[in-house]
Amino acid sequence: MLQTLTVSASWKRLVRFVPRSDRTKVLIGQPQDSHIDVGIALRKERDVAVDVFSGSSVLSPGQDTGNDAIIDRVLSPLASSEVGTIRCIGLNYKQHAAEVNLALPTVPTVFMKPDTSLGDPWPTPIALPKITQVDDCGDYESELAVVIGKTAKNVSEADAMSYVLGYTACNDISSRTSQFAQSQWSFSKGFDGACPIGPALVSASLIPDPSKMRVRGLKNGEVLQDCGTDDLIFSIPKLISFLSQGTTLRPGTLIITGTPAGVGVVRKPKVTVKAGDEFHVEILPYIGTLINLFANEQ
Structure with missing residues (x-):
């Protein structure tokens, strides 16, 4: 179960989704059950009821319309x-x-990573590129993701948290052979779909201290990563302040904050992700589980 907290924000957790009632639409809303882990519930084929909001984006969700819908397919929050x-x-x-x-x-x-690397949660498959399939070098990286809510530039660490809209889960999928062949990582980590996020965006008002989260990564049910965000070298306020120096961070900017120990490339024997594998990024409290199923690019 996810923990809940009473806050004054107009929303606590938002999802962007295709409703079962009309698969041509994309809606924004808040799960009616504040305890539900959206990713796990959908994977178990349970109905997830959502209060539909009037907006078309989590950056401007609008207000509760009084209507509800059942999720057919959840999308990345952004x-x-x-x-x-x-x-x-x-x-x-x-x-x-x-x-x-x-x-x-x-x-x-x-x-x-380019915007083309953004990926959706399950049931949308994450394609392993042909270049990654050649020598089976696909890897997982469970990460806490931060979404900026208002334009930030040259902000101080003291003020940085006021620019956070919310948090979600991310898998920084990597092609290790390409990564280690170069000094720059954007190519090896920027393939299409290599940055799935979701399933829910959690309001910053629910998480006043992001250093108190727990991140776990599970491949086919086996726990491979398990660490608190108190192990971060650079805190969330430090990262936001650093990234904003001389640089405009617009609303919607996605910051993925690094992965804990347990990545596949350093395990003995090495662990990779292959077609048919299912990987969970679980971040508690509040955020829940990002689930991705891998398939080979054809």
């Missing part, structure tokens, strides 16, 4: 047109730095 270039942080957990035998960075390591 559309690809809303995220711009996705900001990504590498090597940002102490335990992960230890497992790859690297010194702790003194400034955040930043790389980019």
